[in-house]
Every structure is written in structure tokens, then in C-alpha cells.
Amino acid sequence: MKLDERHLxxxxxxxxxxxxxxxxxxxxxxxxAVSRTLTMLEKRLGEPLFVRGRRPLQPTPxxxxxxxxxxxxxxxxxKASELLDTFREGGSGVVRVGGTQFFTDGLxxxxxxEFQNAHPDVRVDQSYGYFADLRAALTxxxxxxxxxxxxxxxxxxxxxxxxxxxxxxxxxxxxxHPLLLQxxxxxxxxxxxxxxxxxxxxxxxxxxxxxxxxLGEMEPKIRYxxxxxxSTLTYVQATNALTILPHGVVFGLRxxxxxxxLPFKVPHPERALGLLxxxxxxxxxxxxxxARHVTESFAALRHLIKRHEERVVWGV
Amino acid sequence: MKLDERHLxxxxxxxxxxxxxxxxxxxxxxxxAVSRTLTMLEKRLGEPLFVRGRRPLQPTPxxxxxxxxxxxxxxxxxKASELLDTFREGGSGVVRVGGTQFFTDGLxxxxxxEFQNAHPDVRVDQSYGYFADLRAALTxxxxxxxxxxxxxxxxxxxxxxxxxxxxxxxxxxxxxHPLLLQxxxxxxxxxxxxxxxxxxxxxxxxxxxxxxxxLGEMEPKIRYxxxxxxSTLTYVQATNALTILPHGVVFGLRxxxxxxxLPFKVPHPERALGLLxxxxxxxxxxxxxxARHVTESFAALRHLIKRHEERVVWGV
DNA sequence: CGAGCTTCATAACAAACTGTTATATTAAAC
DNA sequence: GTTTAATATAACAGTTTGTTATGAAGCTCG
Numbered sequence: 001m002k003l004d005e006r007h008l009x010x011x012x013x014x015x016x017x018x019x020x021x022x023x024x025x026x027x028x029x030x031x032x033a034v035s036r037t038l039t040m041l042e043k044r045l046g047e048p049l050f051v052r053g054r055r056p057l058q059p060t061p062x063x064x065x066x067x068x069x070x071x072x073x074x075x076x077x078x079k080a081s082e083l084l085d086t087f088r089e090g091g092s093g094v095v096r097v098g099g100t101q102f103f104t105d106g107l108x109x110x111x112x113x114e115f116q117n118a119h120p121d122v123r124v125d126q127s128y129g130y131f132a133d134l135r136a137a138l139t140x141x142x143x144x145x146x147x148x149x150x151x152x153x154x155x156x157x158x159x160x161x162x163x164x165x166x167x168x169x170x171x172x173x174x175x176x177h178p179l180l181l182q183x184x185x186x187x188x189x190x191x192x193x194x195x196x197x198x199x200x201x202x203x204x205x206x207x208x209x210x211x212x213x214x215l216g217e218m219e220p221k222i223r224y225x226x227x228x229x230x231s232t233l234t235y236v237q238a239t240n241a242l243t244i245l246p247h248g249v250v251f252g253l254r255x256x257x258x259x260x261x262l263p264f265k266v267p268h269p270e271r272a273l274g275l276l277x278x279x280x281x282x283x284x285x286x287x288x289x290x291a292r293h294v295t296e297s298f299a300a301l302r303h304l305i306k307r308h309e310e311r312v313v314w315g316v
Numbered sequence: 317m318k319l320d321e322r323h324l325x326x327x328x329x330x331x332x333x334x335x336x337x338x339x340x341x342x343x344x345x346x347x348x349a350v351s352r353t354l355t356m357l358e359k360r361l362g363e364p365l366f367v368r369g370r371r372p373l374q375p376t377p378x379x380x381x382x383x384x385x386x387x388x389x390x391x392x393x394x395k396a397s398e399l400l401d402t403f404r405e406g407g408s409g410v411v412r413v414g415g416t417q418f419f420t421d422g423l424x425x426x427x428x429x430e431f432q433n434a435h436p437d438v439r440v441d442q443s444y445g446y447f448a449d450l451r452a453a454l455t456x457x458x459x460x461x462x463x464x465x466x467x468x469x470x471x472x473x474x475x476x477x478x479x480x481x482x483x484x485x486x487x488x489x490x491x492x493h494p495l496l497l498q499x500x501x502x503x504x505x506x507x508x509x510x511x512x513x514x515x516x517x518x519x520x521x522x523x524x525x526x527x528x529x530x531l532g533e534m535e536p537k538i539r540y541x542x543x544x545x546x547s548t549l550t551y552v553q554a555t556n557a558l559t560i561l562p563h564g565v566v567f568g569l570r571x572x573x574x575x576x577x578l579p580f581k582v583p584h585p586e587r588a589l590g591l592l593x594x595x596x597x598x599x600x601x602x603x604x605x606x607a608r609h610v611t612e613s614f615a616a617l618r619h620l621i622k623r624h625e626e627r628v629v630w631g632v
Numbered sequence: 633c634g635a636g637c638t639t640c641a642t643a644a645c646a647a648a649c650t651g652t653t654a655t656a657t658t659a660a661a662c
Numbered sequence: 663g664t665t666t667a668a669t670a671t672a673a674c675a676g677t678t679t680g681t682t683a684t685g686a687a688g689c690t691c692g
Contacts, residue, residue: 070396
């Protein structure tokens with residue numbers, strides 16, 4: 001015979017609390033409601049649940065046995081409510097975020113870590129890709145957010161775009177690079193050194209190409225290509241090679257001492273780093289909280305950059 | 317926010333079964349009922365529980381997390397139903413039975429053991445006492461059943477009485493006792509040996525007293541008194557002492573070889589071993605089953621005794 | 633790509649159940 | 663005994679539950 005779960009929970013509450021009145025209070029119900037439930041239950045089961053006419057209400061062995069199952073349900077119910085509450089305030093859930101290699105490794109992962117200090121029960125699933133992949137992943141609901149450089153023209157799609165950083169690249173090198181010793185190195189000097197190229201299909205690669213092209217170089221001396229951010233940093237640090245990196249990434253790494261920016265003005269690409277999401281889609285609170293965190297973190301970064309530039313002169 | 321347990325259970329069923337239709341079937345409900353529950357839940361929570369428009373119905377991470385709690389409740393509910401069912405058929409529960417020492421130790425405990433071979437989940441709480449104690453325990457609901465000798469006059473109280481064995485005592489001794497070698501020992505010979513007395517307040521003690529009185533002995537040579545059945549048996553076996561025991565107990569121990577009955581006719585007490593319960597009280601199925609088992613076991617014992625007596629002559 | 637099948641969503645309705653307040657009973661305490 | 667606290671009962675309004683009937687939407691296969 002099937003039993004109503006609600007009834008068992010009320011039974012458990014009464015057994016636990018040691019009285020109908022307290023049991024009802026435990027559940028936030030009125031005493032008559034619970035009392036009726038018990039009367040009803042006893043009648044239906046045909047078995048007494050409590051010893052009749054004893055005032056410190058005493059359950060029968062059978063009543064107590066049933067109550068343990070009710071207790072199980074009660075705690076499960078409590079946990080479910082708690083889960084819902086924390087989920088609602090973004091305290092739990094899953095955030096699936098995609099991004100390009102360099103920005104993700106250089107900036108976003110640190111933000112994820114910081115975010116999770118405040119939201120320990122939110123899981124973050126990170127994945128890599130370029131704009132086309134990320135857009136596809138967004139529209140097919142494989143990720144919730146994407147953080148990637150996007151051509152400023154591509155507005156008006158089904159994706160909502162929020163600018164995080166202006167498109168701005170720098171030529172980067174080891175902090176020990178000879179060019180850093182010169183006060184105003186001629187731009188042509190860039191061609192005197194070997195180059196490290198970012199991954200082949202990356203926007204950065206396109207930027208590098210156009211930069212070198214603008215210097216008149218048809219066939220740049222690319223010595224090493226395809227590595228991730230950490231590979232690039234490692235390589236550059238051990239050689240005199242140059243590479244192109246997003247300004248924000250280099251800035252974010254300023255305290256690490258593994259990379260420096262050369263005072264050359266690099267043409268701005270018509271691109272900006274942005275936070276992408278599907279337009280009109282309702283994201284879970286955890287995702288919203290994460291998006292807010294990322295936005296604020298990048299705003300803070302921009303602020304930092306601005307303050308920094310008031311003191312140090314970047315570019316020529 | 318509090319969630320309806322039933323809803324969570326339905327959610328769990330659907331997640332587990334992988335579809336609304338199968339989930340509904342799992343719970344014995346119609347598909348629309350469950351479908352509506354899910355729709356309602358999603359609306360109230362404001363969070364999707366399933367990825368919309370995907371046919372192998374796929375829960376969201378949140379939906380899956382909620383469902384685990386529902387699963388907990390579902391299994392608890394199932395267990396509760398099962399508990400109820402087995403309880404109803406006497407398969408589980410508690411039997412509180414009281415009895416006098418000698419009958420309990422000599423006969424009833426073995427029946428309890430046999431009963432529990434068929435009802436492993438029924439717990440038996442045994443307690444000892446004489447009629448007055450047992451009656452009090454019965455009327456104050458501290459025990460469900462009592463098995464004790466009762467004066468045949470005491471009918472008509474608030475207790476229901478069912479005769480299990482006729483009142484009949486025998487003089488018992490070690491199987492090696494010299495009196496057993498004599499074909500027709502004179503009854504006066506009983507006074508030549510020391511006696512072991514049953515516990516002071518026991519009905520048996522009264523019987524012993526009246527037996528010895530009928531033999532003209534005012535001051536029986538009581539050497540040992542107050543022991544339990546096992547003590548009495550142990551003592552008697554190691555000496556030439558005599559004692560008085562219920563016939564049924566001695567018969568029940570016939571295969572053990574520790575005790576024998578002497579062929580003396582002992583006056584019947586106006587008493588019989590009976591099964592007592594509170595008149596009109598509704599007992600749990602397990603208790604009913606146990607009472608049935610005890611009654612049948614004693615009936616079988618009576619039958620055995622009868623068959624045995626057709627072959628062997630007991631008494632003079 | 634459309635036919636056919638399966639599965640899910642919606643509608644409408646009757647019955648049951650929930651919870652409430654007000655009040656009567658009953659056990660316990662002094 | 664009185665008094666007090668706790669439990670049971672009654673009456674009632676609102677919600678929820680379940681049902682069947684039916685429409686809409688995805689999958690599958692030729």
C-alpha cells in the first residue's frame with residue numbers, strides 16, 4: 001500500500017518533536033492540520049501510530065519505524081530547498097564558459113579562481129575555441145558564455161555582446177631583450193629579430209600578419225608557432241624573439257616578470273574582447289553572477305591600465 | 317523556498333526513467349499528471365528542469381541535482397510501503413511477551429526461536445513474572461501477551477484466557493536417581509531425599525508445599541531453592557535431590573536427558589497454563605501471528621504427549 | 633521530405649486533500 | 663478540585679490531484 005509522503009513527513013516531525021503542537025510548528029503548519037493527518041493515517045493503516053492517551057506523546061514501535069522513513073524524506077526535502085535557494089542566488093550550479101586561448105589563460109582563469117572563492121559550489125567548465133566555434137557552441141547551448149575577440153562589425157547577430165577590453169595589441173619580448181635598452185628604437189628594428197607566432201587560426205595571428213605586412217615584410221622570420229600562452233612566454237623569455245600579444249594579457253602579467261611590451265605603436269585591430277551570450281536567453285543565477293564578476297573584473301583591469309598609463313608611457 | 321515532496325519524487329522518476337511517460341508509469345500515474353507537475357515546477361522555480369525541445373528528455377544540471385533528492389524520497393517512500401506491508405502480514409513488528417520462569421525457559425523460548433525462523437524481522441521482547449505482575453503488565457500495555465499458569469476460577473476478568481496445557485505436575489529427578497530403579501516405589505520414599513524448591517512465590521512452590529503436606533511432612537528437607545530452570549536441572553542432575561516441575565516442561569526436555577519424572581501421581585492443581593491477553597484489545601499482526609504460533613505449538617505438544625502416553629505409562 | 637509513430641503539452645472537470653480558524657475534550661499539574 | 667496545556671473535532675474555502683480527451687511536436691524510416 002502506498003503512503004502519502006507528506007503524511008510520513010508530518011509523522012516524523014511529530015515523533016521528532018515529541019508532540020503534535022511542536023511537530024506542527026517544526027513544519028510551519030497549524031496543529032489541527034497535523035493532528036488530522038495522524039488520525040487519518042491511523043485509520044487508514046488500521047494500526048496505531050501512538051499509544052493512546054499518554055501525554056508525553058509516545059509512538060508505537062511501528063509508528064517509530066515509519067517515522068524514520070519520514071525523517072529521511074524530511075531531510076531530503078530540506079536539502080532540496082536549500083539547493084534551490086543557493087542555486088537561486090548563484091551559489092550553486094554550473095557555468096560553461098568558452099574563450100580563446102590567450103585571453104582565457106592570461107586573464108580569465110584567474111577571474112574564475114577569484115569567483116570561486118566566493119562561490120565554492122559553482123562548477124566552472126572551461127573550453128577553448130575561436131569565434132566561430134564559440135558562436136556555434138553558444139547557439140547550441142553547449143556553453144553559457146564566451147569571452148573572445150570579436151570584429152566590431154559582427155553586431156546584430158543572435159548574440160549579445162558586451163565589450164570587456166578594447167582591441168589593442170603590443171609587441172612583446174623578454175624583459176632582458178636588447179631593444180628594451182634603446183630609448184626610441186626604430187620600428188624597422190622589429191624585423192631584425194625572429195618572431196613567435198600565435199596559433200594559426202587565431203585573431204592574433206591575423207594581427208601579426210598585418211603588422212609585419214605594414215612593415216614591408218612579406219615573409220617574416222617565424223621561428224616558433226602554435227604554442228599556447230605559457231609556451232609562448234617560456235619561449236620568448238629564453239630568446240630574443242618577439243611576439244604579438246593582447247595588451248591586456250601583457251598588463252595582467254606585469255608582476256610576473258616573464259614578459260615585457262616594446263614601445264611600438266601597433267595598429268589597432270577593428271576588434272574588441274567581448275563577453276558573448278545568446279540574446280534573450282535566461283541564464284542560471286550562477287552564470288549571471290559569473291558574468292557580472294567577469295565584467296567587473298575587466299572593468300577593474302581597464303581602470304588599472306588607465307591609472308598605470310598616467311604614470312608610465314606606453315607606446316612611442 | 318519549500319518544495320512539494322511529491323513534485324520532487326515525480327521529477328526523480330522522470331529523470332530516472334528518461335521520459336515523462338515512463339516516469340509516470342513508474343509511479344503508476346497518468347502521463348498528463350506528471351507532465352503538468354513538471355511544467356508547474358519549472359514555472360514556480362523559474363528555472364528550467366529539462367532542456368526544452370530535446371527528445372531523449374535531458375535534465376538540466378539543476379534538474380538533475382534536485383532529482384537526486386527526489387530519488388531519496390522515492391526510495392524512502394518505497395521502504396515505508398514495504399514496511400507497512402510486511403508489518404500487516406505479521407512479518408515485522410515487536411512482540412512483547414511475559415511468562416513464568418519455568419514454562420518460558422522450558423518451552424516458550426524454543427517456540428519463539430521457531431517462530432522467528434519464519435518471521436525474522438519480528439522482534440520478541442521477553443520478560444518474566446508471575447500472574448499478578450503479568451496481569452498488571454498486560455493492562456498497562458507493557459506486554460502484549462502473557463503465558464502463565466492461572467487459577468481456573470479467575471475467569472471473567474478483563475483478560476482473555478486460552479488454555480495451553482492442563483495443570484499437571486510431576487516429581488522430577490536425575491535420570492540416574494535410585495528411585496527410578498524401583499518398579500513401584502512407595503510414595504513415602506519421597507521423603508527420604510532432599511528437595512529442590514522452585515522460586516519462593518511461584519505457583520510451583522505452592523504445589524510443592526501442598527504435595528509435601530499431603531505426605532505428612534511439615535518441614536520438608538529443602539536443600540536448594542530459588543534457582544531458575546537451568547539451575548534446578550543442573551542441581552538435580554548432580555545429586556539425588558527431587559523437585560517438582562510442570563509435566564509439560566519435563567516432557568519437553570525428554571530428549572535432553574537431564575531430567576526424568578518419577579512414577580508418582582501428584583495431585584492436580586486447580587490451575588492451567590494459559591495464554592493471556594487483554595480482552596478486546598486489537599493486537600498487531602505480528603503479535604497475532606505469534607499467539608497463533610504459540611497456541612499451535614502447545615496443541616502439537618499436547619498431541620505428542622497423548623501419543624507418548626499411549627505407549628508409556630506415566631505415573632503409577 | 634513527408635507519413636507514421638511516439639512522446640509530450642494542454643484542456644476540462646470531478647474528487648480529494650490541504651490548510652485555516654474556532655471550539656470541544658482530555659490529560660497533567662498544582 | 664481547578665487550572666492549564668495539549669490534542670481532537672468541526673466547518674469551510676481554496677488548491678491540488680488525478681482522470682480522459684485531444685492537440686502539438688520530435689523522431690524515424692522509406
